[in-house]
Amino acid sequence: xxxxxxxxxxxxxxxxxxxxxxxxxxxxxxxxxxxxxxxxxxxxxxxxxxxxxxxxxxxxxxxxxxxxxxxxxxxxxxxxxxxxxxxxxxxxxxxxxxxxxxxxxxxxxxxxxxxxxxxxxxxxxxxxxxxxxxxxxxxxxxxxxxxxxxxxxxxxxxxxxxxxxxxxxxxxxxxxxxxxxxxxxxxxxxxxxxxxxxxxxxxxxxxxxxxxxxxxxxxxxxxxxxxxxxxxxxxxxxxxxxxxxxxxxxxxxxxxxxxxxxxxxxxxx
Ligand code: ATR
Numbered sequence: 001x002x003x004x005x006x007x008x009x010x011x012x013x014x015x016x017x018x019x020x021x022x023x024x025x026x027x028x029x030x031x032x033x034x035x036x037x038x039x040x041x042x043x044x045x046x047x048x049x050x051x052x053x054x055x056x057x058x059x060x061x062x063x064x065x066x067x068x069x070x071x072x073x074x075x076x077x078x079x080x081x082x083x084x085x086x087x088x089x090x091x092x093x094x095x096x097x098x099x100x101x102x103x104x105x106x107x108x109x110x111x112x113x114x115x116x117x118x119x120x121x122x123x124x125x126x127x128x129x130x131x132x133x134x135x136x137x138x139x140x141x142x143x144x145x146x147x148x149x150x151x152x153x154x155x156x157x158x159x160x161x162x163x164x165x166x167x168x169x170x171x172x173x174x175x176x177x178x179x180x181x182x183x184x185x186x187x188x189x190x191x192x193x194x195x196x197x198x199x200x201x202x203x204x205x206x207x208x209x210x211x212x213x214x215x216x217x218x219x220x221x222x223x224x225x226x227x228x229x230x231x232x233x234x235x236x237x238x239x240x241x242x243x244x245x246x247x248x249x250x251x252x253x254x255x256x257x258x259x260x261x262x263x264x265x266x267x268x269x
Contacts, residue, residue: 013066028257087136106137109244130187131159191221
């Protein structure tokens, strides 16, 4: 049809400037010959109501949600996927049979990234730093992957205690008081800015550990630098970002986009 306009997709958050989702999704949209455009929009909590009216009116076809709205959007949704329900975290929204539905593709993103780098998580002890928006998804994925222990440490302890309401099996560790672990995951926002510093002493943790940072931009964070300095394996959040985006793309367009060297290069600074 001649007058059919392009379908519109959006990533919302605050801040949003750093998001590479438009770059990646528009690349896949072009590769797959889909008539669509993907944009980013900085929002405040007061903008959410009108956003959902626009989704219902089909002015917007799909939305990705990032910090700090992954939980806040839930009250506007008609239905949640089981994963979004359990984690109380939504990063992907679509309209299906007139209903606005919230999904969580961060779980799949983390799981696929770990599988891709062939790190065997079975029976491993995991320490998570942080208790923000993405942490329930990480815990959900780790439970699926049959780790032996999940310890969580956050600067503000009450936030970890809240997480216990969702996941009773987590162990709470005081900030800076490292427990014994095989893999440590940085899920704090420390490192998003190149000038950030960690007030943690990593010097005594030893070798043979795996440092994983959820942050993908910059690719070499202060946390990963500490991991390398102490002779440990490191990985940033780039693959997790790619796989969560691919899963969202599949929900919206029904097509599984390819993740290859070119898509990985696309995200390099
Ligand atoms: P939100 O807290 O709104 O969910 P987030 O970006 O998902 O936002 O989470 C930020 C995480 O980084 C939190 O765990 C935060 O710790 P607090 O709960 O104590 O605020 C953590 N964080 C941010 N700056 C930090 C810093 N300088 N040192 C340690 N942790 C920090």
